[in-house]
Amino acid sequence: MTRSLLAVIAALVTLCACGGSGAGPASTVAGTETIVLPRADQPAAHRPTLERLKREAAESGRPLEEVVRRYATRMAATASSRPTDFEGYDPAATEPGVAIDGIPYAELVDLGTIARSEGISYEEALDRFGSQLSNQGVIDELNAEFPDEISGVRYVDDQRGLRVGFKGHIPARAIELTKTLPVEVTLIGGKGFSAAELRRAQDAVVARLRSRSEVATMTAHADEETGRVKVVVQPKVMPDDTEQFTRALRLPQPDNPYITVEVTVSAESVAPRLQ
Structure with missing residues (x-):
């Protein structure tokens, strides 16, 4: 049975970022390439x-x-x-x-x-x-065809636009697939990392933090737009020197230089307490 739209929306809210749709030249880091498929040139939803x-x-x-x-x-x-x-x-x-x-x-x-x-x-x-269920089919196809290249998919402009990133060059097949969507699509190539690499980096950090007895609670979020693994840690005892505490955690550093780990130390609980 088709998944509930509420579940799809919940997932997409996680991917969604506030701000414009990226129409026209997108603001990207040096070395990336950007292709915009304007809404006016995309097919209309057939309803x-x-x-x-x-x-x-x-x-x-x-x-x-x-x-x-x-x-x-x-x-x-x-x-x-x-x-x-x-x-x-x-x-x-x-x-x-x-x-x-x-x-x-x-x-x-x-x-x-x-x-x-x-x-x-x-x-x-x-x-x-209304189009997000059909859009999801294309998104699933992109993830299936380019598992080592795609660096993230997110909705923008109040769900009316889609941004798709790639580690290297934008594949011609990705352009072909996204031209079928009834929304504006911005494709960004040359980001330097894939979503799979970012998830592995996050998993490694989480595994390390779960093994540290000095950590009370923690959260980790992989930002597919920037390539950052953002971590918030609550120590069992708040240290005087948070930088030294962070260094002592010895978190694994990603092999990919385009992926970074950003740690924030919090005195407040940020998640259920680790066992």
Whole structure:
């Protein structure tokens, strides 16, 4: 079954960075290459049924979310021999195969939840997040085809743009794949590290910290934009000299010079206490 859109959004929020979409020349480090695929040149999302339902909602004065629900209920009634006219019937829960324009109805229900949590309209949620399930297929393909080259994928511009980084040159196949997406795409090559290398560096640091008896709590985050493994450590006893404490941890340093480890010492707990 298709993963829940809420789970996809949660994952993407982790990847998302605030700021502009990177339209035009992107700000990158020396030695990188940048290719921008403008939104105007990308294919439009093909949603004829949802566009018709939008017009129906506007003409009837009913909320689009309600119109979508009624349409899904009618679809479920024709596709299933089970009763669908009882109070509280929810095709998202009862008929998981119901989809509108290729988007599972359960994901369209999730969009309503996202709209309320973000304080935006259902229409805006559909515009911003409605393509992310299909986009995820391309992202998965990029990760599968370039496991040692891709250095990270993140949404920008309120989920309306995508940034894709590569350790070396931008592969022609990556350009071909991302040209199919209905969002602006910025591809950045020459970053010097891959996401896989960054994860291995983070794992090595975490393993080392878990073995140190002087560490009470810690967190680690791999920043795919900068190539930094950012670590926050809470000592069991706060030292007078935090720099000396950090050196004494003897954290493993990455072999790749484009990956760095950044340590912050905190007097406060930053995670559940290590056993």
